[in-house]
Amino acid sequence: MNFMSANRAVLSDLAALDCGPANAARSMLSVSDAVTRAISLSRPLTASEDLDLFSAAGRVVAADIRSPCALPRFDHSAMDGFAVRSSDFAGVGPWTFSIADRVAAGDCPSGRIFESGEAVEIFTGAMIPVGFDAVIIREKCSRYDRQFTTAYRPRPGENIRKAGEDVDHDTLMFKAGTVLTPHRIALLAATGLSRISVVRKIRLGIITTGSELKEPGEPLAAGQIYNSNRYLLTSMLSLPWLEVRDLGSTPDTIEATTDIIHSASTDYDIVVTSGGMSKGGEDHVREALTRCGGSLGVLDVAMRPGKPISIGTLGSALFIGLPGNPMAAAVTLDKIALPAIRTVAGIAYQDPVWMPAVSDFALRKKEGRLEFVPVRLRGRDASGTPVLEMLGRGSSGSLSPMALADGLAILPSELVTVEPGMLLRFEPFAM
Numbered sequence: 001m002n003f004m005s006a007n008r009a010v011l012s013d014l015a016a017l018d019c020g021p022a023n024a025a026r027s028m029l030s031v032s033d034a035v036t037r038a039i040s041l042s043r044p045l046t047a048s049e050d051l052d053l054f055s056a057a058g059r060v061v062a063a064d065i066r067s068p069c070a071l072p073r074f075d076h077s078a079m080d081g082f083a084v085r086s087s088d089f090a091g092v093g094p095w096t097f098s099i100a101d102r103v104a105a106g107d108c109p110s111g112r113i114f115e116s117g118e119a120v121e122i123f124t125g126a127m128i129p130v131g132f133d134a135v136i137i138r139e140k141c142s143r144y145d146r147q148f149t150t151a152y153r154p155r156p157g158e159n160i161r162k163a164g165e166d167v168d169h170d171t172l173m174f175k176a177g178t179v180l181t182p183h184r185i186a187l188l189a190a191t192g193l194s195r196i197s198v199v200r201k202i203r204l205g206i207i208t209t210g211s212e213l214k215e216p217g218e219p220l221a222a223g224q225i226y227n228s229n230r231y232l233l234t235s236m237l238s239l240p241w242l243e244v245r246d247l248g249s250t251p252d253t254i255e256a257t258t259d260i261i262h263s264a265s266t267d268y269d270i271v272v273t274s275g276g277m278s279k280g281g282e283d284h285v286r287e288a289l290t291r292c293g294g295s296l297g298v299l300d301v302a303m304r305p306g307k308p309i310s311i312g313t314l315g316s317a318l319f320i321g322l323p324g325n326p327m328a329a330a331v332t333l334d335k336i337a338l339p340a341i342r343t344v345a346g347i348a349y350q351d352p353v354w355m356p357a358v359s360d361f362a363l364r365k366k367e368g369r370l371e372f373v374p375v376r377l378r379g380r381d382a383s384g385t386p387v388l389e390m391l392g393r394g395s396s397g398s399l400s401p402m403a404l405a406d407g408l409a410i411l412p413s414e415l416v417t418v419e420p421g422m423l424l425r426f427e428p429f430a431m
């Protein structure tokens with residue numbers, strides 16, 4: 001792929017950047033095929049529970065929700081001022097009105113029919129009394145006791161929020177699978193709904209594998225390291241609709257790995273492992289999964305980092321085997337495994353948020369692998385496009401590039417050289 005076609009490709013969808021493995025690696029899946037397959041292996045959970053609005057925040061809607069009423073519920077004033085009839089503004093102003101009543105938010109207007117030349121003092125949020133079709137803000141009026149004068153002619157409808165202009169009665173507000181963000185919870189509250197049927201929390205167990213692993217705080221012997229993936233994965237999966245259980249760490253033996261995967265298989269909707277995915281004599285996860293009756297549908301993906309990512313099934317659970325290298329674990333969890341995990345919760349697939357950005361770096365890469373590079377935003381170029389600074393690419397065992405990055409630059413699989421000034425797809429981290 002040359003410079004110009006790379007610049008064009010960045011603006012199309014991921015599949016266009018992701019032509020998959022080159023000849024040398026035909027057995028590998030492209031990233032987009034891996035995501036599609038991972039999603040197809042995931043069975044959406046049907047169990048639900050009814051929760052109050054506080055508890056439902058961040059959870060996934062289990063069944064379509066229609067509005068039980070219109071919003072606003074009634075025509076009301078958007079400003080403090082005077083409710084008037086636009087037909088009372090004949091000829092040339094100023095015009096004088098008598099103040100015949102007063103309505104504040106929460107009041108029910110008297111229902112009396114007002115005469116021409118009468119106005120009602122009104123406050124933000126108050127119901128518009130029958131017969132009035134505009135509100136003049138009080139700053140445009142001079143008040144003298146029970147009268148006011150104004151030189152301002154309002155438009156019909158001015159400063160009136162109409163019933164139903166936000167939401168109509170009985171419209172589909174949220175489809176099943178919608179995540180209840182704060183704004184959505186507020187909308188439900190405004191309609192008066194107090195209990196919501198949400199998908200029961202997905203039970204997800206995390207197993208870290210590796211004889212070299214110790215926990216932070218423990219003494220380290222030569223050759224040992226601290227288990228950082230346990231904390232990485234638990235924090236990345238700290239989502240309101242997931243119930244994550246840390247199932248601990250296991251040494252690199254086929255027996256221990258089989259035992260822990262077997263015991264997780266009945267209690268969890270999703271089992272995630274880290275490490276032991278490649279093909280060395282110390283990597284037992286794939287064999288252990290087979291011994292537990294599981295199978296893999298995603299196996300070896302044309303990406304860097306994270307090639308050994310594997311996804312399959314384990315009884316009725318979804319199985320996700322992440323590579324042990326920390327950066328590979330983070331990228332594969334985010335890009336391949338999370339779409340599958342979200343599918344189990346009933347959340348529809350969404351393309352990652354991205355923007356075009358300009359590289360300030362040069363590098364050579366292997367053809368045939370979609371590459372994810374940790375980058376930091378470093379201002380904007382003369383045309384206002386964000387500029388990306390590369391933060392290390394060498395080792396998927398490194399943690400600091402990811403820790404310092406604002407997101408990932410995506411290097412198309414066909415690309416072999418990145419040059420400064422090249423337009424790249426930048427996917428920011430969700431902070």
Ligand SMILES: Nc1nc2c(c(=O)[nH]1)N[C@H]1C(S)=C(S)[C@@H](COP(=O)(O)OP(=O)(O)OC[C@H]3O[C@@H](n4cnc5c(N)ncnc54)[C@H](O)[C@@H]3O)O[C@H]1N2
Nearest residue numbers: 208210227228229230275276277278283307323324325328
């Ligand atoms: N002969 C081959 N060797 C490797 C291949 C290959 O295709 N052929 N693939 C390489 C790639 S790519 C990756 S990624 C890794 C994946 O390895 P595993 O999933 O088997 O992971 P481990 O070997 O167990 O560990 C790799 C690395 O990461 C460290 N690690 C593991 N778990 C943790 C943890 N919980 N916290 C912190 N660090 C962890 C581990 O100590 C190793 O340094 O395989 C390559 N090799």
Ligand code: MOO
Nearest residue numbers: 305306307328396
């Ligand atoms: O996926 Mo590995 O992450 O290339 O080291």
